[in-house]
Amino acid sequence: xxxxxxxxxxxxxxxxxxxxxxxxxxxxxxxxxxxxxxxxxxxxxxxxxxxxxxxxxxxxxxxxxxxxxxxxxxxxxxxxxxxxxxxxxxxxxxxxxxxxxxxxxxxxxxxxxxxxxxxxxxxxxxxxxxxxxxxxxxxxxxxxxxxxxxxxxxxxxxxxxxxxxxxxxxxxxxxxxxxxxxxxxxxxxxxxxxxxxxxxxxxxxxxxxxxxxxxxxxxxxxxxxxxxxxxxxxxxxxxxxxxxxxxxxxxxxxxxxxxxxxxxxxxxxxxxxxxxxxxxxxxxxxxxxxxxxxxxxxxxxxxxxxxxxxxxxxxxxxxxxxxxxxxxxxxxxxxxxxxxxxxxxxxxxxxxxxxxxxxxxxxxxxxxxxxxxxxxxxxxxxxxxxxxxxxxxxxxxxxxxxxxxxxxxxxxxxxxxxxxxxxxxxxxx
Ligand code: ZN
Numbered sequence: 001x002x003x004x005x006x007x008x009x010x011x012x013x014x015x016x017x018x019x020x021x022x023x024x025x026x027x028x029x030x031x032x033x034x035x036x037x038x039x040x041x042x043x044x045x046x047x048x049x050x051x052x053x054x055x056x057x058x059x060x061x062x063x064x065x066x067x068x069x070x071x072x073x074x075x076x077x078x079x080x081x082x083x084x085x086x087x088x089x090x091x092x093x094x095x096x097x098x099x100x101x102x103x104x105x106x107x108x109x110x111x112x113x114x115x116x117x118x119x120x121x122x123x124x125x126x127x128x129x130x131x132x133x134x135x136x137x138x139x140x141x142x143x144x145x146x147x148x149x150x151x152x153x154x155x156x157x158x159x160x161x162x163x164x165x166x167x168x169x170x171x172x173x174x175x176x177x178x179x180x181x182x183x184x185x186x187x188x189x190x191x192x193x194x195x196x197x198x199x200x201x202x203x204x205x206x207x208x209x210x211x212x213x214x215x216x217x218x219x220x221x222x223x224x225x226x227x228x229x230x231x232x233x234x235x236x237x238x239x240x241x242x243x244x245x246x247x248x249x250x251x252x253x254x255x256x257x258x259x260x261x262x263x264x265x266x267x268x269x270x271x272x273x274x275x276x277x278x279x280x281x282x283x284x285x286x287x288x289x290x291x292x293x294x295x296x297x298x299x300x301x302x303x304x305x306x307x308x309x310x311x312x313x314x315x316x317x318x319x320x321x322x323x324x325x326x327x328x329x330x331x332x333x334x335x336x337x338x339x340x341x342x343x344x345x346x347x348x349x350x351x352x353x354x355x356x357x358x359x360x361x362x363x364x365x366x367x368x369x370x371x372x373x374x375x376x377x378x379x380x381x382x383x384x385x386x387x388x389x390x391x392x393x394x395x396x397x398x399x400x401x402x403x404x405x406x407x408x409x410x411x412x413x414x415x416x417x418x419x420x421x422x423x424x425x426x427x428x429x
Contacts, residue, residue, distance in 0.1 A: 005248070006224065006232070009414055012244045013222040013234045017124035018215055019059040019082040019265045020140050022240055026061050026247050026263060027053070033251040035063060042288030049255035054285065058126060058140070059083070059265035060275035062285050063250055065425075067258035072295045074302030075286075076425050077260040077390065078249070079277065079380050080242035080309065081267030084235065085109035085403045086215040087116065087173065089123070093189035093214075095174065101184050102174040103148060108215060109268030113167040115405040116216075120146030121175055125214035127193050131205040139204065141197060141212075146219045148175035175216060218405045230331060230411055237399055237407040239267065242308035245397075245414065249421035259425045260285070267309070267380050277380040278387060286388065304353065305392040306424050307345060307381030308417070310409070311335035311368045313398035326369040328398035331410030333364030334417050337379075337394040343370075345381035345392035353429055354393050354420075361423030363416045366398065395420070 012029075016022035027037065035051035038044065046052060046066040053063040059082055067075075090104040107113070124142040131137050150173050155161045167173060178184050190209040197206055222234030246261045253259040266276035273279055290296040311334075314327035328335040336351050337344040358365040370376040385392035397417050400408040423429065 005415055005418065006411060008248070009232070009241070009244050010222045010224075010234070013236060013240055016082075016236065016240050016243075017122070017142050017217045018126070018140075018213075020126045020213075021124055021142060022082040022236075022243060023055055023059055023061045023263070024140060026063075026243060027055065029247060030063055030251070040288060041285045046289075051250070056281055057265065057275040058138070060281055061263050062281060063247070063261040064285065064289070065250055065253050065255070065257070065259040068256045069258070070295075071258055071289045072298035072302065073258075074304070075258040075260055075289075075299060076427070077262060077303060077305040078246040078421055078424070079262045079264070079305055079307045079384055080246050081239045081265070081277070081380055082243060082263050083109065083265050083268050084238060084240070085111035085268050086217060087111070087175070088213070088215040089189070091211070094177070094187075096180050096185055099180050101177045101180045103177050103189075103216075105174060105216065107169045107173075110403050112401070112404045113169065113173055115401075116173060117150050117152040119149065119405060120219045121148040121150070121216045122146055122219040123148065123214050124217055125212060127197060127209055127212045127214070129194075129197070129209045130207040132207045133205065134207075136210070137205075139197060139201060141193065141200065141214070143196060144219075148177050148216060150175045220406070224411065225408075232409050232411055232414070233406050235405055235407070237397075237409050238310040238402050239308075241310065241397055241399075241409060241414065242417070245417040245421055246308060248418050249425055252422060253425040257425065257427060258289075262384070264380060271380060271383045277383045282384065282388060300389045303390045304350070304424075305381070305384055305388070305390045306354070306421065307379060307384060307392050307394045308421070309379040309381070309394070309396045310399040310402060310407075311337055311396040312402060313400050313410075315400055321371065321374070323369050323371045326367055328366040328368050330398055330400065330408070331412040332398070333358075333366050334395050334413065334420055335366045335368045335398050337368050337381075337396065339370065339376045341376070342382055343376040343378045344394035345385040346394045347391070350391055350393035354395060354424070357423040357429030358420055360428040361419050363420045363423070365420075368398075
């Protein structure tokens with residue numbers, strides 16, 4: 001397994017502290033690989049073999065590798081999502097209590113809240129501001145240092161903490177930002193953001209901050225863990241690991257075939273948004289690639305979408321949460337996700353195709369089915385399939401601690417996933 005692939009992934013995760021930063025990180029790597037950014041994919045005639053991409057809301061991105069044949073002969077698409085559960089700062093962001101200044105936060109997506117306590121937290125996102133010329137503008141901002149912390153309540157003040165403690169999202173998880181000095185209490189969050197922007201971008205034409213989408217993240221760097229470094233521990237593995245694998249594979253995808261990578265925001269909150277998988281972004285790109293209705297129907301029928309999102313590996317302490325015959329293990333290959341109730345989009349035909357791709361690419365595969373007595377999660381696969389009518393296969397890398405502030409994946413599975421997507425783009429199956 002290539003250690004440079006793992007180093008690249010760790011660097012990508014470290015840069016991608018919000019969906020905006022994830023898209024910036026993908027944009028940078030696509031540009032370095034010679035891809036051209038377009039406002040819309042039908043802006044210019046696409047040159048065979050060349051790569052293009054388009055971005056919306058700074059948080060969703062679609063890349064296209066133009067093939068040499070007719071697009072109606074079919075495209076191989078890979079989908080993933082750029083967002084992860086987190087704590088998001090509310091509009092009136094500062095609260096003063098008991099000598100401390102705190103941040104007012106909301107929970108974004110299905111975050112596992114307990115692991116957010118006692119971590120050194122930083123802030124990242126996008127800030128919208130007014131320029132001195134009176135125009136609206138925006139910039140990405142990442143404090144890149146621990147600026148907040150949510151201290152646990154000591155066990156002495158809650159003797160039942162280990163058996164009964166639950167987390168109230170409104171009252172229990174407000175991070176502490178600083179000691180409330182008279183000086184600190186005169187400021188507001190806009191002024192703090194303005195000061196940080198001026199520090200990071202001294203040349204920026206900033207009059208004042210108007211609004212922001214800032215969220216907290218764990219400042220501990222992603223890293224390899226385990227006695228033999230068998231694992232990767234990081235925030236946002238769901239689903240930046242899949243974005244990274246898709247990006248790596250499309251950069252290396254064969255020039256003769258049509259390949260697409262779709263990385264949407266807002267999956268963790270249901271995908272119904274202007275730039276989510278249920279929005280029109282992918283449809284607009286596909287329409288831009290075809291010239292008429294017949295071509296677009298031919299494209300739909302001849303294409304396959306691989307929807308890549310992490311899967312639950314068996315947790316050895318909680319093995320009974322899995323169906324005994326369908327418990328994926330770390331480091332033993334990507335997982336085909338199957339749910340006959342269409343919580344996952346994989347059909348028998350799709351599973352057969354990806355099994356063949358895996359076999360020919362030399363990648364082991366595992367199968368996941370949720371326990372019949374537990375509700376099944378979902379992902380962008382069924383939503384994109386519904387929106388586009390393209391046959392879809394749901395797969396993903398097995399992970400532990402999904403939606404925690406620090407998730408765990410197997411090192412070998414990264415290369416397996418890149419190999420599998422590479423084989424899918426390369427039509428080995
Ligand atoms: Zn996910």
